[in-house]
Amino acid sequence: MNGFEQTLTTGIEGGTIILYPALGELIGERAGIVNLGTEGCMLGGALAAIVVGSITGSAWLGVLAGFGAGADVGLAHALLVVKRNANQLASGLVLWFLALGLTSVLGANYVSAIVTPLPVIKVTGLGSIPWIGPIFFDHDPLVYVSYVLVAVVTWALYRTRLGLVIRATGERPEVVAVAGRRPDWIQIGAVTFGAALAGVGGAQLSVGYVGNWSDDMTNGYGFIAVAVVLFAAWRPLLVLAGSYLFGVAVAAASVLEAHGVQVNQYFLNALPYLVTLLALVLLGRSGGRRAPEGLTRALTNSS
Amino acid sequence: MKMKTLGSKSAVWRKIWGLATSKTKIAVLAVMVVSMSGIPIATSVGTAGAASAEPWAGATTVGFITVGANTDEGYNEAVYQASLTVASQLHIKVLRAANVPETQQVETVMQQMVNEGAKIIFATSYGYQQYAYDFAASHPDILVLHQGGTYTKTPFPANLGTYFGEAYDPVALGGMAAGSVTKSNKLGFVYAFPIPQTVDNVDAFELGAQMIDPKAKTYTVATSEWCDPLKQKSAAAALVSEGVDVITQHQDCQSTVIDAAKAAGIDVVGYHYDAQALDPSGWLTGSVWDWAPLYESIIKTAQAGTFTGSQYNANFIGTFASGNNPLTLAPFGSKVKPAVRAKILAYEAKLKAGGTIFTGPIYCNNGKVLVPAGKSATAAEINQFTCFVKGVVG
Numbered sequence: 102m103n104g105f106e107q108t109l110t111t112g113i114e115g116g117t118i119i120l121y122p123a124l125g126e127l128i129g130e131r132a133g134i135v136n137l138g139t140e141g142c143m144l145g146g147a148l149a150a151i152v153v154g155s156i157t158g159s160a161w162l163g164v165l166a167g168f169g170a171g172a173d174v175g176l177a178h179a180l181l182v183v184k185r186n187a188n189q190l191a192s193g194l195v196l197w198f199l200a201l202g203l204t205s206v207l208g209a210n211y212v213s214a215i216v217t218p219l220p221v222i223k224v225t226g227l228g229s230i231p232w233i234g235p236i237f238f239d240h241d242p243l244v245y246v247s248y249v250l251v252a253v254v255t256w257a258l259y260r261t262r263l264g265l266v267i268r269a270t271g272e273r274p275e276v277v278a279v280a281g282r283r284p285d286w287i288q289i290g291a292v293t294f295g296a297a298l299a300g301v302g303g304a305q306l307s308v309g310y311v312g313n314w315s316d317d318m319t320n321g322y323g324f325i326a327v328a329v330v331l332f333a334a335w336r337p338l339l340v341l342a343g344s345y346l347f348g349v350a351v352a353a354a355s356v357l358e359a360h361g362v363q364v365n366q367y368f369l370n371a372l373p374y375l376v377t378l379l380a381l382v383l384l385g386r387s388g389g390r391r392a393p394e395g396l397t398r399a400l401t402n403s404s
Numbered sequence: 405m406k407m408k409t410l411g412s413k414s415a416v417w418r419k420i421w422g423l424a425t426s427k428t429k430i431a432v433l434a435v436m437v438v439s440m441s442g443i444p445i446a447t448s449v450g451t452a453g454a455a456s457a458e459p460w461a462g463a464t465t466v467g468f469i470t471v472g473a474n475t476d477e478g479y480n481e482a483v484y485q486a487s488l489t490v491a492s493q494l495h496i497k498v499l500r501a502a503n504v505p506e507t508q509q510v511e512t513v514m515q516q517m518v519n520e521g522a523k524i525i526f527a528t529s530y531g532y533q534q535y536a537y538d539f540a541a542s543h544p545d546i547l548v549l550h551q552g553g554t555y556t557k558t559p560f561p562a563n564l565g566t567y568f569g570e571a572y573d574p575v576a577l578g579g580m581a582a583g584s585v586t587k588s589n590k591l592g593f594v595y596a597f598p599i600p601q602t603v604d605n606v607d608a609f610e611l612g613a614q615m616i617d618p619k620a621k622t623y624t625v626a627t628s629e630w631c632d633p634l635k636q637k638s639a640a641a642a643l644v645s646e647g648v649d650v651i652t653q654h655q656d657c658q659s660t661v662i663d664a665a666k667a668a669g670i671d672v673v674g675y676h677y678d679a680q681a682l683d684p685s686g687w688l689t690g691s692v693w694d695w696a697p698l699y700e701s702i703i704k705t706a707q708a709g710t711f712t713g714s715q716y717n718a719n720f721i722g723t724f725a726s727g728n729n730p731l732t733l734a735p736f737g738s739k740v741k742p743a744v745r746a747k748i749l750a751y752e753a754k755l756k757a758g759g760t761i762f763t764g765p766i767y768c769n770n771g772k773v774l775v776p777a778g779k780s781a782t783a784a785e786i787n788q789f790t791c792f793v794k795g796v797v798g
Contacts, residue, residue: 107645111638118634205503209473215659215682218667311633313659316472320632351635355642358625359592361797366598370628 104360108352109236116348117244118306122326123333123340124247124254125298129175130330131258132291133271133395137193138178139299140323141200145170146300147307148204151314154216154307163216163308164243164301171300172293174200179292183285189399201317211314218312219243243301243309250298255337267291271393299323325377332381335393339381347377459545460563461709463523466490467499469513471529472656474502478676479656482693483528483551489696494703497521506531514539518546524706526551526699540564547706554719554787562712567698567720569730570783571601572608574691575652576761577733577748578673579612581688582620582650584744585671589619592643592651593796594661596630600787602654607774607793608761609652609673614795615751616744623648624798631657640664650688662686671739678734687737689748695730698722721783724755762786767794 122139129136136142146167154163178196181187219241223229228238238245258264266287269277274284306322307314325347333339350373357364392400468487472480480502491498499522501513510532514525527536528551537555540548540563553566582591591613595602606624613620623646625639636653640661643651651665652673659682665672666683674680674690702716711717722728733752736745755761764775768791775781781789792798 104642104645107642111641115634115638209503210475212473212476212657213659215663218663306634311637311660312663313633313657315476315631315633315657315659318631318633320629320634322634352638352642355625355635355638356645358798359623359639359642359646361623366626366628370626 104356106232106235108349108356110239111352111355112349113236113244113345114240114310114348115351116345117240117247118302118310119322119326119329119347120247120251120341120344121243121302121305122299122323123329123344124250124337125171125175125295125302126327126330127295127333127335127337127340128254128258128267128298129292129295130396131271131335131393132267132288133274133393133399134179134182134288134292135189135193135327135396135400136175136178136292136296136299137190137324137327138174138196138200139193139296139327140319140321141193141197142171142174142296142299143303143306143319143323143326144200144204144317145174146303147318148208148211148303148314149300150304150308151208151211151214151216155211155214160216160219160308164219164304167300167304167308168297169300171303172297175293175296175299176289178296179289182292183288197323205316208314208316212316214314216308216312219309241305241309243305251337251341258337268393271395274395299326302326325374329377329381332378334391343377343381346380347373350376458547458706458709458711460523460547460706460711462707463496463547463703465497465499465521465523466703467501467514467517467522467525469501469504469510469517469525469527469529469532471504471506471531472502474500476657478658479693480528482677483526483695486693486695486699487526490699490703493696493700494707496703504529506535508535510535511539514543514546514548518543523547524703525549528552537561537564547711549702549716560718562717565702565711565716565718565720567702567716567722569693569698570721570723571691571731572604572761572786573724573729573752573755574731574733575605575675576608576612576755577752578652578689578691579609579614580616580748580751581736581740581744582609582652582671582673583613583616584741585688585739586613586617586620586649588647588649589617589621590646590648591620591622592640592646592648593622593624593798594636594639594643594651594653594655595624595626596628596655597626598790600789603789603792604786605654605675606796607766607789610793610795611761611766616747620795622796622798624792624796626798627655630655633657633660636660637664640668644668644670652690671737674734680735680737685738688740689736690734691731692734693730694732698728698730701728721787723783724752725758725760727756760786768792769794769796 126139149170150163150167153166154160178192181192182189221241224238228234270284270287277284329343333343354369354372470480470483474484487498499517504513524547526549530552533553536548536550540561544563547563550566552568555566593606610622627635650671653661662672662682671686671688673688678692680687705711705714722730760780762775762781764779765777766775768774
């Protein structure tokens with residue numbers, strides 16, 4: 102495999118760790134709630150996945166636990182914000198800190214736990230296509246699940262009644278209420294499901310990709326996911342592109358260095374952030390970027 | 405009204421004080437103290453140190469502060485294990501605090517330990533440096549030892565010591581093991597930052613490998629984090645695709661890289677702890693911490709009341725040559741052949757007799773001379789190396 106292919110292959114794997122939480126965050130934000138605790142949901146998911154994975158010996162049960170742990174953190178956020186009128190930003194940050202501390206304490210005994218990562222499965226047929234095969238169809242199954250998920254979320258948001266209700270809740274919850282629905286429960290559901298996806302992202306990192314747990318192992322990738330949603334202008338395909346771009350840029354930095362290309366280390370380290378920001382700002386601008394109205398109100402405190 | 409003015413003035417003063425760096429604060433305080441007390445303070449310091457007994461002589465309570473978990477199978481667990489050993493060997497009471505962040509909290513924890521009777525405190529993370537120095541300055545009756553730091557000001561405080569091990573000795577031996585098994589002549593090194601400690605390790609690894617395989621090259625990738633599994637995995641994948649068949653690292657957590665190497669079917673040289681269990685077939689050897697002998701020696705010196713002015717009342721670096729290097733060579737994996745083991749152990753004996761891997765001529769990879777022919781670099785010089793040697797790619 103040459104360096105270019107290697108970059109893209111590793112980039113897709115790594116980008117998937119951003120894609121899950123970003124897709125989840127997109128759903129929540131479409132319903133009008135931002136979750137800065139996404140990082141915390143990822144940490145919870147990552148640890149739960151390792152704990153359950155190492156006890157049961159099954160990485161898949163670990164992923165399920167990650168889904169559940171993310172949902173728990175997200176549900177707490179949603180209840181605080183929707184039912185108790187807590188400030189969205191403050192609640193998210195508090196939950197992040199809480200998750201950081203809790204996972205650090207609870208995870209202390211699992212730092213040395215090793216879980217065999219999810220197996221890399223080459224898709225029959227598709228995996229043998231030159232270029233495309235190794236880059237897109239030679240990964241762990243959670244990567245394939247994410248392909249399907251992007252399609253399903255896009256379809257559901259734009260083509261189903263549920264999607265319409267979620268988007269309407271994010272714009273004008275009053276209208277949704279008049280139409281006989283409960284916007285509060287729709288928001289709680291959307292945020293909780295979104296957070297559960299963030300938990301899966303954490304699980305993809307811990308049991309899907311590396312097979313171990315370490316303190317604060319997400320290193321801020323949850324915040325990257327939130328930023329990707331913002332700059333992707335709340336559109337699923339751009340979220341996909343932004344997540345992969347970030348993953349590819351991280352991989353590119355490694356490949357360039359391993360290849361002996363003399364570039365400043367700190368520049369290489371900043372590269373993923375720069376490239377992703379720049380690309381999404383340019384792409385996001387072209388499509389008439391507009392935040393869900395409810396989100397704008399919440400973030401500017403003008404409700 | 406007057407009260408209000410006073411209040412706001414003191415608020416301004418507090419703000420300025422808050423903005424000042426700790427260095428400035430210390431300087432200001434020092435000037436205030438000296439100007440109030442005059443010259444006698446200098447003379448009293450001069451006589452008191454020599455005559456009176458050290459306050460920590462006969463200490464029976466010792467504190468250990470670590471930044472991470474006691475079970476990290478790495479840096480922090482090594483400290484924890486050694487603290488258990490000294491407690492039973494020296495029959496002393498040991499206080500422990502784990503997961504203490506590198507913030508002001510370190511000083512709070514130190515104060516709590518002092519309140520519980522600790523006279524000697526080991527602050528074992530590099531990032532505790534400034535807090536450890538500050539605490540030592542404000543508590544002259546407490547002996548503070550900082551692991552990994554270097555105190556650069558003079559005079560050296562009587563109640564402070566920094567200590568570490570010479571990591572590059574065992575790393576060079578690991579490099580020899582790597583050089584003996586590589587078929588592609590390409591070795592991989594994942595590191596965090598190009599600080600001298602790491603540069604020394606990369607250089608020593610490459611020089612060790614060259615002793616067995618003159619064509620060996622070390623390919624490097626920096627992650628800019630001490631533990632970021634995503635970047636570690638990415639780094640390992642890039643090195644594998646570059647064709648390396650042995651990989652090593654200078655990271656705080658090593659599971660990810662070892663697991664990636666195992667999955668790629670290549671070999672590993674470890675760092676911090678013996679991780680042979682993670683990859684029994686690919687494990688060659690590694691550098692592992694064994695702090696207990698050094699801790700024991702330091703505590704005994706302090707208990708005897710002879711700490712001040714001793715080798716530990718300075719920036720102490722344990723070496724193979726002095727027989728007190730806290731870093732040792734891990735057991736060999738099955739792939740390291742008996743003849744190679746003999747060579748490595750023979751070289752280890754040579755290092756223990758006072759040799760160094762940094763014996764000239766050694767060139768930087770940009771062609772500059774690092775160590776001239778016929779010269780051996782001193783520990784002080786080695787700790788200021790900033791260039792990768794010839795044969796290192798990166």
